[in-house]
Amino acid sequence: MRLGVSTFSLTNEWLSRRYTLESLLERVVETGLGPGLEVIGHQSWRGYPRLAREDVLGFRRLCERLGLEPAAIGGYVDLLRRPGGVMTVEECVEALETQIDAAAGLGFPVIRLHVAVPVPAIERVVPAAERAGVILATEFQGPQTPDDPSLQALLELRERVGGSPAVALVLDFSIAMRAIPTTFAHAVRSAGMARGDLDRIVELWRGGANVGELFAAIAATDAAGLAQDEARSGFVRFGRQDPGAWAPLVPLIAHAHAKFWEIDEAGDDPTTDSGAVVDMLLAGGFRGVVTSEWGGSAWVDLDDVDGFAIVAQHQRLLGRLSQRTPASAPA
Numbered sequence: 001m002r003l004g005v006s007t008f009s010l011t012n013e014w015l016s017r018r019y020t021l022e023s024l025l026e027r028v029v030e031t032g033l034g035p036g037l038e039v040i041g042h043q044s045w046r047g048y049p050r051l052a053r054e055d056v057l058g059f060r061r062l063c064e065r066l067g068l069e070p071a072a073i074g075g076y077v078d079l080l081r082r083p084g085g086v087m088t089v090e091e092c093v094e095a096l097e098t099q100i101d102a103a104a105g106l107g108f109p110v111i112r113l114h115v116a117v118p119v120p121a122i123e124r125v126v127p128a129a130e131r132a133g134v135i136l137a138t139e140f141q142g143p144q145t146p147d148d149p150s151l152q153a154l155l156e157l158r159e160r161v162g163g164s165p166a167v168a169l170v171l172d173f174s175i176a177m178r179a180i181p182t183t184f185a186h187a188v189r190s191a192g193m194a195r196g197d198l199d200r201i202v203e204l205w206r207g208g209a210n211v212g213e214l215f216a217a218i219a220a221t222d223a224a225g226l227a228q229d230e231a232r233s234g235f236v237r238f239g240r241q242d243p244g245a246w247a248p249l250v251p252l253i254a255h256a257h258a259k260f261w262e263i264d265e266a267g268d269d270p271t272t273d274s275g276a277v278v279d280m281l282l283a284g285g286f287r288g289v290v291t292s293e294w295g296g297s298a299w300v301d302l303d304d305v306d307g308f309a310i311v312a313q314h315q316r317l318l319g320r321l322s323q324r325t326p327a328s329a330p331a
Contacts, residue, residue, distance in 0.1 A: 001278070001281060001282060001286055001287065001288070001289075001290055001322050002035075002036050002069075002071075002287075002288070002289045002290070003034070003035075003036060003289070003290060003291075003292070003315055003318055003319065003322070004034055004035065004036020004037055004038060004069070004071045004289045004290065004291040004292070005028060005033040005034050005036070005037065005038070005291055005292050005311055005315070006038040006039075006257065006291040006292065006293040007024065007028075007037075007038065007039045007040060007043070007044070008038070008040060008074070008293055008294075009292060009293055009294035009297075009307055009310075009311045010024060010028075010307040010308065010311075011297045011307070012297045012300075012301065012302040012305075012307055013027075013302065013307050013308070014043065015302075016302055021039075021044050021045075021059075021062075022062055025037070025062060025063075025066055025068060026066065027308060028066075028068070028308070029066045029067065029068065031308040031309070031311075031312050032312060032315070033292075033308070033311055033312060033315060034067075034068050034069070035067055035068055035069045036068075036069050036071040036289035036290075036291055037063065037068045037069060037070055037071055037291075038071050038072040038073065038074065038112070038255075038289075038291045038293075039073055039074065040073075040074040041073050041074055041075065041076070041099065041102065041103075042074075042076055043074075048102065049095075049098045049099045049101070049102035050098065050102075051102055051105065051106075056102075056105045056106055059106050059107075060106065060107050063107065069289070070106060070107040070108045070109070071108070071109070071110065071255065071288075071289035071291065072108060072109075072110040072111070072112050072137070072170070072255045072289070072291070073099075073102075073103050073106065073108040073110070073111055073112065074111075074112050075096070075099045075103075075111040075112060075113050075114075075117075075136075076114065077092050077095050077096065077113075077114075077116070077117045077121070078095075079092075079116060089118055089120050089121050089124070092117065092118055092121035093121050093124045093125055096117070096121060096122070096125045096128075096136075097125055097128050099111060100125060100128050100129050100132050100134050100136075101132065103132070103134050104132040104133065104134050108134070109133065109134060109135060110134070110135045110137050110168075110170075110254050110255045111129075111134055111135070111136055111137065112137055112138075112139055112170050112255060113136055113137065113138045113139065113170075114138070114139060115138055115139070115140070115144070115150045117138065119153045119154065119157050122136055122138075122154075122157060122167065123157050123160065123161065126161050126164055126166050126167060129166040130164060130166045134166070135165065135166055135167075135168050135254045135255075136166055136167055136168065137168040137169055137170045137253075137254040137255055138150070138151075138154055138168075138169060138170065139169075139170035139171075139172060139257070140169060140170070140171060140172065140175070141171075141172030141174045141175060141237065141239070141257070141259065142172070142174045142175065142236060142237040142238055142239040143175075143210065143211050143236070143238070143239045143240075143241075144175070144239070145175075145241060145245065146245050146246055146248075146249060151169070154167060154169070155252075158252070165254075168252055168253065168254035168255075169249060169252050169253050169254065170253070170254065170255045170256065170257060171246060171249075171253050171256050171257070171277075171281075172256075172257040172259050172293070173256070173257060173258050173259045173260070173272050173273075173274055173277045174237055174238065174239050174257075174259040174272065174295075175239040175241045175243065175246065175277070176239060176240075176241055176242070176243045176272065176273040176276055176277050177238050177239055177240060177271055177272050177273065178270075178271065178272070178273050179270055179271045180202050180205070180234075180238065180271070181234075181261035181262055181271050181296065181299070182262065183261065183262060183296055183299040183300050184234045184261070184298075184299050185198060185202075186299070187230055187298075187299040188227055188230050188231045188234070189227075191223075191224065191226045191227035191229075191230045192223050192224040192226060192227040193221060193223035193224075193227040193228070193230075193231060194221070194222070194223065197221040197222075197223060198231070200217065201214060201217045201218060201221075201231065201235070204217055205235060205238065205240065206240070208240060211235065211236055214235045215232060215235075218231045218232055218235070233298070234298075237295070242276075243273070243276045243277045243279075243280040244280060246280060247280050247283070247284055250280070250281060250283075250284025250285065250286050251284065251285070253281070253284075253286060253288065254288055255288050255289060255291070256277075256281060256286070256288065256289070256290040256291070257290075257291060257293045258272075258274060258277075258278075258290050258291065258292050258293060258314065258318055259272060259293045259295055260272050260274065260292065260293070260294060260295070260296075260314050261294070261295055261296045262296055262310075263310055263313045263314060263317070267313055267316060267317055268317060269314070269317060274317065274318070274321060275321050275324075278290070278318070278321040278322060278324070279321075279324065282322070282324075290318060290322075292311050292314045292315050292318060294307060294310055294311055294314065296310070
């Protein structure tokens with residue numbers, strides 16, 4: 001298991017416009033982050049995925065100079081980009097093929113996809129991905145379980161294409177959370193939800209309530225629409241699963257997101273059971289890159305938390321966890 005950093009963790013820094021991509025990655029290395037690197041393509045280059053040759057060569061030279069290992073690039077298919085209608089499968093195929101070419105040119109072996117990308121479109125571009133040596137890995141996170149219909153559809157697709165390694169998964173550590181982030185709770189209360197209402201919803205979550213039940217509880221409060229929206233935006237990302245349920249799928253996981261929201265004074269993660277997920281991945285023989293992905297920028301500003309500093313703390317935690325010997329490998 002190798003460690004890396006996702007530039008998503010540095011969203012506040014990027015949005016401040018204090019950094020170019022080059023200076024951001026230079027600061028990443030100065031802070032001791034990486035060496036694995038995940039970037040969001042559409043955020044990092046104007047005109048992405050159609051890139052000029054100098055942009056491609058410049059990025060590869062930058063990574064070589066800084067000693068960074070391109071690990072994954074965030075792909076995206078905007079199904080609603082056209083007013084009045086959803087993208088057709090043909091349009092999705094075109095969007096994916098262009099991103100495959102960009103990923104291969106930039107040196108990224110994995111394109112991280114979101115679950116909304118139509119499976120028929122992924123199936124159509126598998127030959128292009130195989131030729132380019134690029135893996136199409138769909139991310140699963142939060143409450144999404146191994147029996148999620150979207151995941152089952154991808155497993156069936158993989159069978160149809162003969163078990164092609166070009167079809168894979170990204171696992172996000174938010175499947176295994178043990179507490180609600182304090183910054184999230186503060187944001188919901190600040191938006192207007194009563195503490196008692198939020199506490200009741202949190203208890204439902206702790207008891208294993210599904211997303212539909214949590215949303216119904218949120219809607220039943222007297223909180224303003226902004227507070228309810230804030231609450232929904234969090235609970236839809238907070239999973240309460242036993243990571244062991246994912247053990248049989250480890251051979252299909254090409255990349256992993258070590259999602260975290262905060263680090264306590266002892267240098268540990270009080271919200272995500274990162275140790276259990278790391279143990280599960282190691283026991284299953286995972287040898288890919290695990291990137292630290294801080295999601296807390298949704299609820300705090302740049303002046304509140306230094307993204308580089310908190311990711312450095314998290315990478316130290318991951319380093320300790322990755323040195324542990326897992327108890328056993330899954331059957």
